Amino acid sequence: MSDTGEATVHARVAALLPGIADRAAAAEETCRVSDETMAELGDAGVFRMLQPKRYGGAECDPTEFFRVVRAVAGACGSTGWVTSVVGVHPWQLALFPEGAQDDVWGPDPDTLVASSYAPVGRLTEVDGGYQLTGRWSFSSGCDHAGWALLGALVVGVHGRPLDFLTVLVPRTDFVVHDVWDVMGLRGTGSNDVEVAGAFVPEHRVLRNFEHSQLRGPGQRANPGPLYRMPFGAVFASAVTSPLLGAVQGCYDSYVATMRDRVRLSLGGGRFAEDPFAQVAVARVASEIDAATLQMDRNMSELHRQAAAAEGIPMELRLRTRRDQVRATERSLAAADLLFKTAGGNSLRRGNPIERAWRDVHAGSVHVANDVERTLALYGKGAFGLAVEDNLI
Template identity: 70%
Template structure:
């Protein structure tokens, strides 16, 4: 049938590319761009059908994210992060989904998953207080998914939850002044003693066990996939997209570039440039092939009602973090061999280099820790982690 959303998005890419520098310098994706992406249906790709979504193949979603990120990584990043949240919301109780999407199925939800919030049990729910950083695209969202710990009588954490909070219950504080992904406006969220009813809470342990109350109304295979696979892939996809955009710019530039030193000549004839292109292209292709293959295998197993084994979950995380690592190796190589032109602020290669490196420091891209988990599993040791 084809990726119809991707076809609509391709028509938007020239304008997104033209706005990339302004997005980077202003620190925010233009409202016009977000509106165009909403109209294209991007944010409904992983949204449940009962609430106006498409329940699309997640591989198609990541394909769209990579295409947008190649034009502007900040735009691709908030597309991916805001676009993956409807999938997680589909695991919440029906009442929470109704509360968010009944008024408007295009409602966006941001997140900050670090468990820095404090939840105190009260009648019919909790009281939430905390401050969260790095909530990408929060200015476009009317709700937020926030990580929090339930604190017992002894003052010790007894459970780790993700809670859903409306915009009226938190304030956003401008705190985003960074080197890369500047346009994501990943600012801070502050909550002070907000009441959270029980239907707006999901246990991270249950989620890691591939369970969620929302599965009763959203029984499709999409909502039987591991959070660790779906979310972390949404973090790597923009990085790979940014590097792909940098690669395309490098190839285009190299075709026309003439050497002004070392005897002159066209860069296209330089074997070192040719080798750099080959290596970078191979890293990008290998990343996409491995990541898409793993997500497809998970989706097929979920559709057939089969278990998703730990071996596959660990392999998916292994290939996802290695995908980020490969993408960084590719853009580093291109940045180095592009010469002084890659230093110009705002050039596509320079921006791709900054944005890819910024995305690589996300907790989902902790390469060594994730590879150690894979090694533990391969050696028959127990692996306990919420991101697997």
């Protein structure tokens, strides 16, 4: 897709939303986003938004990418989640050595990449690279991916961990195990992937320590500001933005459905005239606005400072993570309030409100959405204490 300008992508995605919403139930039943939907999103340029320009990508401000993610998630939470997680991987791949980028995008610049970052893989040093073995869970969208980014530890002769790396492996080196059967985000196809003794050349690894220092070998080929932003900000936002989008879609459905509903109990009357319902709508709208404004403000400020080569202060990195997990918390509160006040009809399976409620709760348990631990890190920074965390 050659035309990947932000406005063009937004317009194309807007036209796709009704179809994505129509296929939401099927995604839940099959436990995967359809090939049709992934192809449509690819043709719209979504998966090129954070890809380097030298491979035909848009290399855009990530604020625009997350705006698209929220729109897709409003139509289908599972599709929004896969869009976000798969769509953020070009940003990280751009930090790998140039040879790794050529391996993936040289043959086909539309190739998609999945991930599972938990360091459950084991790397043994061999001539020219490493030997990798492991099995990873929660690899969202892996059915559609030609490559995978996987977390692994380098182990020494006595089995002691020596380093924590993210490794890049082709589809020919991993097997997908169909195990995804969960209560929320059912359509994400977050299956297990397994690698059994594959060779990983040196140019397909990225040290996590280097990543946390805002460095990466790929910055020499991709010097733009997008690739000087913190992993903890960009990736963590990718697992909160779909939740925020899902609750926005839930809110829109709630208001449209309840506007003309007449109560059959509690004295009857139109639901919209109930002051308690009016207060609930106001609270939910405020939570969504607060979360969206904070996240967009922080992402834009990170991008601006990276563009100005000012360096990114720890205070901003901590604030970004603080507001990101608070956005998750706000999404949960909003979803709970809508579900509670929608009445018995929200219990019906397949109802957009109950689906969004399940999706938001499921996504909230991702490690990047750990509210209390992340807020504690912000508090440490505010008190002048040292903060060390790979997601900051």
